Amino acid sequence: MRVCVVGSGGREHALAHVLGRHHEVVVTPGNPGIPGSVDTPPTEIDADLFVIGPEAPLVDGLADRLRAAGRLVFGPGADGARLEGSKAWMKEVLVEAGVSTAAHGTFSDEATALAFLDTMDDLFVVKTDGLAAGKGVVVTTDRAEAVDAVRSYLSGDAFGDAGRTLVIEEGLTGPELSVLAICDGHDAVALAPAQDFKRLGDGDAGPNTGGMGAYSPVPLATGAVVDDLMDTAVRPTLTALRARGIDYRGVLYCGLMYTPTGPRVLEYNVRFGDPETQVVLPRLTSDLGSLLAAAAAGDLGGIAPTFDDGAAVTVVCASEDYPLAPRTGDPIDGLAEAGAVDGVSVFAAGVGQRDGRLVTAGGRVLTVTGQGPGVDEARRRAYQAVSLISWPGMQYRTDIAAEPTG
Numbered sequence: 001m002r003v004c005v006v007g008s009g010g011r012e013h014a015l016a017h018v019l020g021r022h023h024e025v026v027v028t029p030g031n032p033g034i035p036g037s038v039d040t041p042p043t044e045i046d047a048d049l050f051v052i053g054p055e056a057p058l059v060d061g062l063a064d065r066l067r068a069a070g071r072l073v074f075g076p077g078a079d080g081a082r083l084e085g086s087k088a089w090m091k092e093v094l095v096e097a098g099v100s101t102a103a104h105g106t107f108s109d110e111a112t113a114l115a116f117l118d119t120m121d122d123l124f125v126v127k128t129d130g131l132a133a134g135k136g137v138v139v140t141t142d143r144a145e146a147v148d149a150v151r152s153y154l155s156g157d158a159f160g161d162a163g164r165t166l167v168i169e170e171g172l173t174g175p176e177l178s179v180l181a182i183c184d185g186h187d188a189v190a191l192a193p194a195q196d197f198k199r200l201g202d203g204d205a206g207p208n209t210g211g212m213g214a215y216s217p218v219p220l221a222t223g224a225v226v227d228d229l230m231d232t233a234v235r236p237t238l239t240a241l242r243a244r245g246i247d248y249r250g251v252l253y254c255g256l257m258y259t260p261t262g263p264r265v266l267e268y269n270v271r272f273g274d275p276e277t278q279v280v281l282p283r284l285t286s287d288l289g290s291l292l293a294a295a296a297a298g299d300l301g302g303i304a305p306t307f308d309d310g311a312a313v314t315v316v317c318a319s320e321d322y323p324l325a326p327r328t329g330d331p332i333d334g335l336a337e338a339g340a341v342d343g344v345s346v347f348a349a350g351v352g353q354r355d356g357r358l359v360t361a362g363g364r365v366l367t368v369t370g371q372g373p374g375v376d377e378a379r380r381r382a383y384q385a386v387s388l389i390s391w392p393g394m395q396y397r398t399d400i401a402a403e404p405t406g
């Protein structure tokens with residue numbers, strides 16, 4: 001099969017890498033660090049299957065446009081992508097499907113929002129309704145910070161129109177888990193679970209980011225836990241979507257929190273997680289292309305993905321001042337040496353090119369995945385490779401997968 005991956009980050013590099021084991025792959029627009037990158041728009045590419053990586057083109061209806069042109073597409077249409085495009089709508093669907101989630105309210109008026117904050121205990125969670133590149137969530141014990149978030153979101157100062165409606169949620173605590181479900185519109189299969197690290201600094205210090213690292217498998221996420229999630233969250237959600245006339249063919253990414261009173265769904269995303277994809281897909285031992293093509297065609301037909309018994313750990317290397325004001329344009333050293341470490345794959349995210357050299361071109365620049373028989377060896381390999389890479393101001397966490405949640 002010829003497969004076209006749409007997107008330009010580390011997730012798309014990992015998708016292309018794993019699809020490339022069995023298929024010919026082109027990536028649009030990709031980046032100079034991803035082999036097979038072309039700058040032809042997806043609508044002008046001839047491929048047997050299109051896999052759309054990021055949320056923005058999905059919310060914008062790219063899957064609909066490609067399907068209207070007769071293409072086989074893995075990724076929801078704009079109707080289903082609204083699950084990620086509007087947190088308020090996602091909450092509505094979760095409640096309708098009977099899925100256990102944090103109590104919440106939706107607001108576009110300051111006084112009512114602040115009054116609702118007063119009903120919260122000691123952990124305040126404020127989220128933009130619309131897309132904010134993973135940065136529109138404030139989780140804080142400081143009421144003043146929550147009030148600031150409410151004001152700056154609603155005024156449009158912080159995230160423009162994405163914040164003019166916001167969601168305030170009950171603050172939950174516990175370990176988190178990401179499960180990526182491959183959906184064919186009616187049914188779904190889960191990929192191996194992963195855990196990501198959202199905060200910038202070691203020990204979960206600092207601001208929320210798009211994700212600073214991940215590992216898979218997660219000891220906490222036994223087969224029974226995942227089966228239960230599929231039965232109590234993913235399938236009821238697909239049913240609720242169908243009742244609204246939405247045929248959801250793509251990834252449903254469930255972000256879960258293990259609270260003392262049981263698992264709750266924190267959020268759905270409509271795409272593969274980044275950097276979860278960089279640890280989940282390398283462990284796949286079956287053909288990713290046929291799985292995604294079957295889902296895209298509307299019938300998984302009993303295909304069950306299989307994974308190796310080992311582990312994968314990925315460490316994100318980010319540019320100076322990520323996530324606030326990432327500095328770009330720095331030459332990247334040591335990429336080839338890092339990629340040569342046994343069991344390591346280096347995925348290019350925010351990577352550009354200048355004078356024939358790869359340079360930093362975004363906040364999250366590289367994700368470095370190590371694989372091994374267990375998490376310790378996978379972690380050792382990932383960090384050995386990271387130690388060979390450098391550019392001025394490069395930052396990364398040193399505690400990814402140091403203590404897997406069991």
Ligand code: AMP
Binds near residue numbers: 170171173255266
């Ligand atoms: P989201 O984009 O909704 O997944 O939120 C990003 C991150 O914020 C999550 O991965 C959690 O770490 C944290 N978070 C989101 N919602 C809550 C909540 N209700 N309680 C505590 N933490 C949360």
Ligand code: GLY
Binds near residue numbers: 210211269276
């Ligand atoms: N790693 C979190 C996300 O992809 O949203």
